[in-house]
Amino acid sequence: MLPSEVHGANVLAALEPSYYPPSRSGLRGSHPGSNTHAHSRAFDKKSDWGPTTQLKEEYDLVVVGGGISGLSAAYFYQKQHGRDKKVLILDNHDDFGGHAKRNEHTMDGDTRIGYGGSQTLVNPHSAGKTVLNLLKDIGVDLDRFKTAYDVDFFKRNKLGAVTYFNKKTFGEDKVVKHPYCNYPNYVEGLQAAKLSNEEAAQQAPLSEKGKQQLLRVLKGGLHVLKVPKEELRKYISTHSYFDYLKNTLGVDDPGVLRMARYSAADWASGGTDLLRIGAAKGAGAMGFAPVAVYDEDHPYIHHFPDGNAGVARALVKKMIANVGKGNNAEEIVLSKFKYAELDKSSNRVRIRLNSTVVKVQHRGDADTSREVSVNYINDNKSYQVTGQGVVMACYNMMIPHIVPDLPKEQAAALRLQTKSPLQYTTVGLKNWRAMKEIGIGLAMCPGNMHQVVLMDFPVSMGGYEFTKTPNDPCIIQMISCPTGDTIGAPAVEQFSEARYRMLELKFKDYEQEIREHLSGMLPKRLFDFDRDVESITVNRWAHGYSYGGPGDSTRKGRQPFGRITIANCDSAASADALVAMKMAWRAVKELG
Ligand SMILES: Cc1cc2nc3c(=O)[nH]c(=O)nc-3n(C[C@H](O)[C@H](O)[C@H](O)COP(=O)(O)OP(=O)(O)OC[C@H]3O[C@@H](n4cnc5c(N)ncnc54)[C@H](O)[C@@H]3O)c2cc1C
Numbered sequence: 238m239l240p241s242e243v244h245g246a247n248v249l250a251a252l253e254p255s256y257y258p259p260s261r262s263g264l265r266g267s268h269p270g271s272n273t274h275a276h277s278r279a280f281d282k283k284s285d286w287g288p289t290t291q292l293k294e295e296y297d298l299v300v301v302g303g304g305i306s307g308l309s310a311a312y313f314y315q316k317q318h319g320r321d322k323k324v325l326i327l328d329n330h331d332d333f334g335g336h337a338k339r340n341e342h343t344m345d346g347d348t349r350i351g352y353g354g355s356q357t358l359v360n361p362h363s364a365g366k367t368v369l370n371l372l373k374d375i376g377v378d379l380d381r382f383k384t385a386y387d388v389d390f391f392k393r394n395k396l397g398a399v400t401y402f403n404k405k406t407f408g409e410d411k412v413v414k415h416p417y418c419n420y421p422n423y424v425e426g427l428q429a430a431k432l433s434n435e436e437a438a439q440q441a442p443l444s445e446k447g448k449q450q451l452l453r454v455l456k457g458g459l460h461v462l463k464v465p466k467e468e469l470r471k472y473i474s475t476h477s478y479f480d481y482l483k484n485t486l487g488v489d490d491p492g493v494l495r496m497a498r499y500s501a502a503d504w505a506s507g508g509t510d511l512l513r514i515g516a517a518k519g520a521g522a523m524g525f526a527p528v529a530v531y532d533e534d535h536p537y538i539h540h541f542p543d544g545n546a547g548v549a550r551a552l553v554k555k556m557i558a559n560v561g562k563g564n565n566a567e568e569i570v571l572s573k574f575k576y577a578e579l580d581k582s583s584n585r586v587r588i589r590l591n592s593t594v595v596k597v598q599h600r601g602d603a604d605t606s607r608e609v610s611v612n613y614i615n616d617n618k619s620y621q622v623t624g625q626g627v628v629m630a631c632y633n634m635m636i637p638h639i640v641p642d643l644p645k646e647q648a649a650a651l652r653l654q655t656k657s658p659l660q661y662t663t664v665g666l667k668n669w670r671a672m673k674e675i676g677i678g679l680a681m682c683p684g685n686m687h688q689v690v691l692m693d694f695p696v697s698m699g700g701y702e703f704t705k706t707p708n709d710p711c712i713i714q715m716i717s718c719p720t721g722d723t724i725g726a727p728a729v730e731q732f733s734e735a736r737y738r739m740l741e742l743k744f745k746d747y748e749q750e751i752r753e754h755l756s757g758m759l760p761k762r763l764f765d766f767d768r769d770v771e772s773i774t775v776n777r778w779a780h781g782y783s784y785g786g787p788g789d790s791t792r793k794g795r796q797p798f799g800r801i802t803i804a805n806c807d808s809a810a811s812a813d814a815l816v817a818m819k820m821a822w823r824a825v826k827e828l829g
Pocket residue numbers: 275301302303304305306307327328329330334335336337353354355356357358359545592593594595630631632635639659660661778780781782783804805806807812813814815817
């Protein structure tokens with residue numbers, strides 16, 4: 238169907254002044270409805286979207302995907318070609334930032350700020366000049382985190398790493414003051430376990446045989462492999478962690494294997510059964526004590542109260558000044574952004590939310606064309622805009638479904654790019670007296686859907702104060718890395734199985750799970766779910782960490798195609814915000 242032409246300004250309803258997605262709770266992340274059109278395109282091959290309105294909007298650049306990579310692409314484009322260049326960013330979600338999502342929980346008028354996905358800038362000083370200049374230009378002062386992150390918080394409050402064994406899986410509800418792994422080591426200031434390996438193994442609610450096996454694992458490590466030193470590096474990068482547990486250490490107790498499988502949580506992108514020995518050790522998996530999951534010379538402190546949403550917001554503020562108050566990333570921490578400003582026709586950069594791109598095509602031949610049409614669906618209506626160039630900063634495996642003319646080999650490579658599912662749930666607690674009572678800074682929870690529960694990172698900045706005393710409200714973070722049922726099944730199969738299972742659940746299922754989890758873990762005397770939990774936000778990322786594809790497919794997939802280039806951290810197979818920025822820079826440069 239041919240598009241009808243309409244001047245853009247009044248076609249799309251402006252967002253209401255009250256539109257403020259960070260305060261929404263319930264099912265968030267890729268919230269219900271956000272992927273409907275993309276899935277219709279990918280799975281049902283839908284191509285007839287009804288009459289298409291051709292908007293009289295012409296852009297120098299259209300960006301598909303408003304995550305950190307897409308926002309950075311818009312920033313770099315203007316930096317390279319001039320601040321007068323017109324850019325449109327389209328995203329299917331009701332908020333910008335992609336995985337970098339801000340969650341707010343308000344309790345008795347006190348708004349607590351947290352993150353629903355991309356969490357911390359990991360080792361930012363090594364990110365390279367282009368990224369460091371971007372961060373500086375948008376007002377991120379990396380040194381500020383040295384004082385903003387209260388490294389004494391956990392010590393002051395005697396909070397450490399523990400393990401919660403639930404009754405359903407382990408026969409009794411029990412908290413042992415030991416994490417049995419090194420996963421918690423990235424939380425700066427978290428207090429170390431005081432129990433010896435022998436005591437910890439003895440206290441685990443396992444059979445006698447299970448306790449002995451657990452102790453063997455805790456005392457294990459690379460030395461038990463008996464591999465010559467010069468061959469060790471190769472050996473641990475080619476041999477499976479689970480084979481090491483089963484064959485070298487003789488572990489077959491289901492409880493111990495379960496503890497091991499979930500002992501690296503989200504550092505593992507799924508269960509540790511998918512990892513080689515070296516990767517498992519690096520991710521903090523059970524049995525290599527004591528190792529730092531994170532290099533101690535580079536502290537894991539570069540965390541805004543809203544995680545990397547703080548970076549996404551600073552990018553938006555840089556490009557759309559009227560969106561909120563504040564002159565740098567710190568000053569906007571408490572700024573309630575005015576979403577109605579995002580898509581004003583007077584902006585040089587416009588961000589259009591709730592807009593799923595379904596087709597991107599050159600007008601004419603890809604080699605010579607200077608124009609690309611971009612079709613998207615907003616409020617079930619189909620629109621078309623034109624850009625002189627397009628950066629695809631969306632999930633890379635979706636690109637072949639949207640760009641129909643891609644060379645076959647490139648399309649095939651893109652289809653192979655995969656992502657692991659992940660879920661970050663934030664819970665607004667009216668007080669944390671119960672967490673304090675048993676000294677929980679972080680709890681490994683191998684029997685639960687959320688395999689990790691932690692106090693939020695203790696960061697105060699921009700007028701925002703981290704929770705001060707156990708009587709004050711706070712946010713606790715619950716992390717779930719869903720896996721397939723079969724230990725050792727191929728990663729892609731496990732991701733797919735886990736993704737669909739995750740999406741089948743309703744909010745009430747999650748609420749029930751969280752109710753049972755917290756009620757079983759925390760002392761009844763001090764915790765009552767109905768009384769103490771104010772709000773729950775379940776951030777489901779069916780397409781979470783970039784996992785890449787086989788062989789050289791990631792590089793083959795990200796090649797420029799005429800006036801269309803490819804960004805997103807998928808294009809480097811690396812789940813990292815700084816990489817997302819680098820990929821944006823590459824994609825903008827490729828456009829010329
Ligand atoms: C739970 C979680 C925690 C993480 N923690 C960290 C961390 O601590 N540190 C770190 O560095 N990294 C972390 N990451 C990795 C994270 O992916 C990157 O940091 C970064 O946020 C990725 O940015 P991106 O722009 O590449 O992708 P995304 O954030 O995925 O943005 C892409 C956007 O494109 C949109 N899109 C897709 N298809 C379409 C379409 N057809 N039309 C319009 N829009 C579309 C997507 O919905 C999304 O909004 C985490 C990821 C997850 C899921």
